[in-house]
Amino acid sequence: MIRTVTDPIADIIGDYRAFAAQQRDRLLTRGIDIAPFELSHLAFRVPEWDQYVHVRTLLERHASANSENVWNGRPISLILPAPPLEVLDGKAVPMIELIPPVHQRVYRMGLEHLGVVVGEAFDAFVEAHKPVLTGQQFQGPDSTPDPVYILFEDFTHVKFYRLSLRASVELAAGRVFDGFHHVDDWVPQRIVTATGPNPLPR
Numbered sequence: 267m268i269r270t271v272t273d274p275i276a277d278i279i280g281d282y283r284a285f286a287a288q289q290r291d292r293l294l295t296r297g298i299d300i301a302p303f304e305l306s307h308l309a310f311r312v313p314e315w316d317q318y319v320h321v322r323t324l325l326e327r328h329a330s331a332n333s334e335n336v337w338n339g340r341p342i343s344l345i346l347p348a349p350p351l352e353v354l355d356g357k358a359v360p361m362i363e364l365i366p367p368v369h370q371r372v373y374r375m376g377l378e379h380l381g382v383v384v385g386e387a388f389d390a391f392v393e394a395h396k397p398v399l400t401g402q403q404f405q406g407p408d409s410t411p412d413p414v415y416i417l418f419e420d421f422t423h424v425k426f427y428r429l430s431l432r433a434s435v436e437l438a439a440g441r442v443f444d445g446f447h448h449v450d451d452w453v454p455q456r457i458v459t460a461t462g463p464n465p466l467p468r
Contacts, residue, residue, distance in 0.1 A: 274327075274328050275325070275328055275347055275351060275362075278321060278324045278325060279308075279310045279321070279325075279362070279376070279377060280376055280377055282308055282351060282353065282359070282377060283352075283353050283354075285308070285377040285380070285422075286305075286308070286353035286354055286357075286359070286380055287353070287354060289380045289418075289422065289424050290354055292416075292418055292424075293416070293424060296395075296398040296416065297395070297398065298395055298398070298416075300354075300382050300424075301354075303382050303383055303384055303385070304357070304358075304382075304383040304385075304430070305353070305354075305357050305358065305359050305360075305380065305381065305382060305383065306360075306361065306381030306382060306383050306425075306427055306430040306431045306432070307344075307359065307360070307361035307362060307363050307380075307381040307430070307431050307432075308351070308359050308361075308362055308363070308377060308379075308380055308381070309362075309363040309364075309365060309377070309378045309379045309380075309381070310362060310363070310364055310365070310376065310377055310378065311365045311366075311367075311373055311374065311375050311376065311378045312364070312365070312366055312367070312375065313367055313375050314366075314367065315366050315367065317366075318343075318364065318365075318366035318367075321364060322334075322343050322345070322364055325343075325345050325347070325362060325364065326345065326446055328347055328348065329345045329346055329347050329348055329446075330346045330347075330348040330443075331345070331346045331443040331444060331445055331446065332344065332345045332346070332446045332447065332448075333435070333441050333442075333443050333447055334447055334448045334449050335435075335441065335449065336449055336452065340366050340367075340452075341366065341448070341449040341452055342363065342364065342365050342366070343362075343363070343364040344361055344362075344363055344364075344431065344432065344435065344443070345361065345362045345363075345364060346360060346361055346432075346443055347359075347360075347361075347362060360430070360432065361430075361431060361432055363381075363431065365378070373421060374420060374421035374422050377422070378421075378422055378423065379415070379422060379423035379424060379425050380423075380424050380425070381413075381424075381425050381426075381427060381430070381431055382424060382425070382426050382427065383427050383428075383429065383430045384426050384427065384428060385428065386428070388426070388427070388428035391426065392414055392426075398416065399414050399415070399416060400415055400416050400417040400423075401414070401415060401417075402414045402415070403415055403425065413425040413426055413427045414426050
């Protein structure tokens with residue numbers, strides 16, 4: 267009898283190995299080879315707050331820690347899978363960034379971006395690849411520095427960092443990834459649009 271090896275993380279967020287390979291191949295067509303670089307994280311977006319809590323609960327069953335904090339108006343979970351995920355023939359993905367809804371523009375739900383750590387070569391990387399970069403994401407006064415990114419036609423991204431997301435958070439905010447920490451007493455807020463205040467989707 268042939269036994270198949272199950273992957274509980276893939277059961278929750280989808281085929282993250284295929285997603286990472288797809289983003290790597292798309293970068294190669296733009297002249298960027300990420301083979302020399304470490305990976306920071308995979309981001310997974312959900313459309314409703316209740317789904318965010320559900321996915322967070324499922325992922326924490328296969329994680330060593332979760333540091334949740336309010337950013338840009340809503341909690342975001344930075345979850346450390348145990349063991350780290352493995353993609354691209356052996357590269358480790360040490361973190362999953364789980365993001366609930368709030369923004370007032372189009373985002374891809376599900377696996378949404380791959381984070382790549384460029385390191386000290388960040389400035390030279392940006393200069394060399396400026397023609398194919400979509401833009402830079404401004405993440406606040408303590409960002410080290412703000413990541414640059416490429417947006418693809420399906421609204422997925424690859425983001426390039428000097429430091430990994432974990433290292434940036436630990437450096438800027440002094441947050442320690444030890445155990446499971448959630449934001450207390452947070453409720454989905456209301457947003458104001460041209461048609462008036464509207465509740466966020468649940």
